[in-house]
Amino acid sequence: MRYLNFDLELFGHRQTDEADLFSVRVQASPVGEQRFEDATPVALSLAVRQAVAALRRRQLSWAGLVGLGAQLGAALFPPAVAGLWASARQALAGDDRLRLRLKLDTYGLAELPWEYAYLPAAGVPAARRGPEGFLVLDRRVSLVRYEVQEGPLVPLAAADGPLRLVALLADPAEPGLDRLDVNRERRSIEDALAGLPVLAEFHVPATADALLAALATPAQVFHFAGHGRFDGDLGERYGSEEGQGALLLADESGRPRPLSAQHLALALTGCGVRLAVLTACEGAQVDAASPWAGVVSALTRRGIPAVVGMQFGLRDANATLFSRAFYRALAAGQPIDAAVTDGRLAILTQAGPDERDWGVPVLYLRAHDGVLFPAPAAQPVPQPAAQPVPQPMAQPVTQPAAGPASAGGPVDKRRLREAMLPAFSTAELEILCSDLEADLAAAGTPLPVNLELVGGADKAQRVLHLIEYLDRRALLPALVGAVRRARPGLV
Numbered sequence: 001m002r003y004l005n006f007d008l009e010l011f012g013h014r015q016t017d018e019a020d021l022f023s024v025r026v027q028a029s030p031v032g033e034q035r036f037e038d039a040t041p042v043a044l045s046l047a048v049r050q051a052v053a054a055l056r057r058r059q060l061s062w063a064g065l066v067g068l069g070a071q072l073g074a075a076l077f078p079p080a081v082a083g084l085w086a087s088a089r090q091a092l093a094g095d096d097r098l099r100l101r102l103k104l105d106t107y108g109l110a111e112l113p114w115e116y117a118y119l120p121a122a123g124v125p126a127a128r129r130g131p132e133g134f135l136v137l138d139r140r141v142s143l144v145r146y147e148v149q150e151g152p153l154v155p156l157a158a159a160d161g162p163l164r165l166v167a168l169l170a171d172p173a174e175p176g177l178d179r180l181d182v183n184r185e186r187r188s189i190e191d192a193l194a195g196l197p198v199l200a201e202f203h204v205p206a207t208a209d210a211l212l213a214a215l216a217t218p219a220q221v222f223h224f225a226g227h228g229r230f231d232g233d234l235g236e237r238y239g240s241e242e243g244q245g246a247l248l249l250a251d252e253s254g255r256p257r258p259l260s261a262q263h264l265a266l267a268l269t270g271c272g273v274r275l276a277v278l279t280a281c282e283g284a285q286v287d288a289a290s291p292w293a294g295v296v297s298a299l300t301r302r303g304i305p306a307v308v309g310m311q312f313g314l315r316d317a318n319a320t321l322f323s324r325a326f327y328r329a330l331a332a333g334q335p336i337d338a339a340v341t342d343g344r345l346a347i348l349t350q351a352g353p354d355e356r357d358w359g360v361p362v363l364y365l366r367a368h369d370g371v372l373f374p375a376p377a378a379q380p381v382p383q384p385a386a387q388p389v390p391q392p393m394a395q396p397v398t399q400p401a402a403g404p405a406s407a408g409g410p411v412d413k414r415r416l417r418e419a420m421l422p423a424f425s426t427a428e429l430e431i432l433c434s435d436l437e438a439d440l441a442a443a444g445t446p447l448p449v450n451l452e453l454v455g456g457a458d459k460a461q462r463v464l465h466l467i468e469y470l471d472r473r474a475l476l477p478a479l480v481g482a483v484r485r486a487r488p489g490l491v
Contacts, residue, residue, distance in 0.1 A: 003099040003142060003337055004030045006088055008076060011039075013106040019043040022109060024081055031087040040078040044071065044112075052113060055356060056312050062354050066129045069118025073135070076102075076117055092140065095468070099337060100135065101146040101365075110297075113311055115143060115359045132457075136344055136359060139455065139465075142337035144365040147300050162197040164219040165189075168206035170226030170249050172256040178227075180316050185225045185279070188320045192327035195446045205250040208259060211267055218272035225279045225319065228295065228310070229258060245295045247278070261298035268304060275306045275336065277326070279319040296364055305367040306336050310360045318357040321346045328448050333473075335371050336363065345455045411476040413467050419491050420463050420483060426451070428486075429462065436482040440475065447473065 007027040014021050025039035026032070051068040054060040060068065077085055088098055104110045118133045120126075135141050167189060169182035186202050193200055201219075203210040206226060227248040246258035268276065276299050296309035314322075325346035329339035344358040351357060424432060430451055437449040454469045456462035470479050483491055 001095050001097065001335060001338065003097050003335060004088070004092075005099050005101055006030070006085065007033075007101045007103060007146070008081065009039075009103045009105075010076075010109050011105040013109050015046075015108065017046075019045050020048075020108065020112075024076065024078060026081055026084050027103065029084055029088050031084055031091055034080065034084075038080070040080055042075050042078060044075045048072070048112070055113065055116075058356065060356070063126070065116065065356060066118055066120075066126070066133070069116045069134055070120055070129075072112065072114055073117040073119045073133075076114065077119065089140075097140045097142065097337070099142045099144060099365075101144055103146050103148055105148075110145070113359060114145075115311070115362060116356075117143070131348060134359070136341065137348065139338070139341055142341065142363070144337065144363045146366060147297060147364065162199050163221060164217070165193070165198055165200045165221040165223060166214040166219040167200065167202045167223040167225070168211060168214075168249070169202060169204045170206035170224070170247070172205070172227070172248055172250040173254050174256045178316070180226060181320070182225055184316075184320050185323060188324040189223065189327055192324050192448070193331055195441070198331070205254060207250050207252070208257065211249070211259075215267060215271045220272055220274050222268055222273045222276045223279075223323075224277070225323070227256075228278070245298070247295060261295040264295060265298040265302040265304075268299065269302045273304055276304055276308070277323070278307070278309045279314060279323060296362060300364045300366060305365065307364040308336075308340060309362050309364070311362050312356075312360045314357050314360050315351070315355075318347045318351055318355070318360075321350055322357075322361060325452060328450075328453050332448055332453070332469075333371065336365065342453065342455060346452060349452075349455075349457075411471075411480060413471060413476070416476075416480065416483075416491060417463055417467055421460060423487050423490055424463075426459050426462070429459070429466075432482055432486055433466070435486070436478060439478055439482060443478075445475070447475070 006029045009025050009027040010022050012021075012023045021041070021043055023039040023041050025034040025036065027034075048068065048071050051060060051064060051071075055065065055068065092098065102114055115136050117135050118129075119135060120129055120133050131137055136143050167186070169185055171180045171182050173179075182204055186204070189200060189202075201214060203214060206224070224247055229246050229248055245261045247264060248256045249259050251257040278295060296307045299307045308326075310319075322343035326339045326343035329342040330336065334342070340361055340363050343361060347355060347358040420429075433449045433451060437447065440447050440449070449466075449470075451462050451466070454462060454465035456465045467476065467479065470476050480491055
């Protein structure tokens with residue numbers, strides 16, 4: 001899997017009484033770029049900010065969300081940009097994907113939720129638009145924030161030894177704060193990392209002393225689950241906020257103790273952290289006045305190459321869904337981009353069609369590649385001995401000339417998919433995945449295999465994604481073996 005960068009620059013932002021005005025150009029892409037003087041002027045109605053406020057309060061309907069997304073999508077992709085984007089998508093080969101990198105020159109632009117950008121299919125009435133138009137729900141697309149700053153990109157090469165993950169799980173007691181199920185969050189992370197070379201260390205309650213003690217030893221991943229706080233007022237511009245961001249830790253008595261964005265960034269600097277995950281409400285909110293107010297931007301500006309934060313409040317259960325799918329994908333050797341997409345799809349498919357939390361995560365990435373965990377070794381998996389199928393003597397079975405897999409030959413993925421679709425229900429596919437995961441572990445190739453991980457809107461997509469997931473790791477013969485055991489004679 002390879003991500004190709006499509007760099008989009010938004011600059012020259014100013015605000016009038018009616019609209020946000022700025023210019024958009026393709027700074028770089030696999031199919032060309034635009035000169036500075038060829039940038040397209042864009043006017044984004046201030047009604048968009050009213051819709052964003054409703055979205056933050058969970059008061060935006062599905063139709064309203066699609067409408068907001070369409071306006072954001074039209075702003076990002078005026079005709080000249082849309083043409084290059086379409087060409088870049090058509091040029092993708094094999095398992096290549098596009099990484100849309102947004103370079104935003106003001107915090108007035110950064111505070112808009114671009115993760116909800118929607119590109120409607122031609123000819124589809126507004127009333128019939130579904131989730132397929134949202135860019136971040138497309139597995140072949142990644143949308144990341146890229147903060148332009150001095151210094152080279154930090155490499156994110158997969159580690160060759162055990163990774164250390166430090167998780168602070170905070171649930172301070174204070175009237176007005178929703179209680180969080182930090183134990184469920186811990187179990188989700190532990191389940192996702194089970195059997196992998198990761199040293200996970202959990203701190204409950206999360207205190208400032210616990211943070212400093214944990215980071216006395218280098219760690220590659222920092223995870224925070226809890227509440228974030230953004231103390232601010234309305235700025236001079238409509239809809240903007242000016243203030244300070246913080247994470248809420250606990251003091252010795254269990255009461256909330258804010259840890260400012262600046263102090264957290266200083267604590268993580270120089271400790272080897274390459275990925276920070278903040279499942280805190282409002283943790284990614286960017287202050288219109290200060291680049292250090294938002295916790296996420298504070299970390300990226302201190303040199304942490306990959307940061308995942310939450311731009312709105314996230315339901316506790318959805319934070320757990322995201323973490324489980326995200327870490328499973330990372331542990332399987334997928335890039336951070338793909339892992340974030342898996343987390344979004346986990347929320348979408350399990351929390352209901354009207355849930356907006358799938359667009360809450362924001363990925364900031366300043367790295368050439370997004371692979372953090374080493375990919376599982378692609379080792380030949382011993383095939384179980386074929387079990388003979390009793391046949392009536394008068395009706396010998398004739399083997400087809402070609403099938404999904406021939407002895408020692410490549411697997412025909414299309415034939416395999418066509419054979420599996422009618423032969424397995426969704427529940428039976430889950431059992432098949434469980435059996436296959438056990439086979440791989442017994443063969444010395446531990447790899448998580450489940451339908452939630454591979455994703456898909458329906459059974460056909462899940463079967464397709466399952467085949468692609470295993471094919472990328474040279475493990476399709478193991479799937480064929482599991483299918484043959486479950487359905488003798490099918491392939």
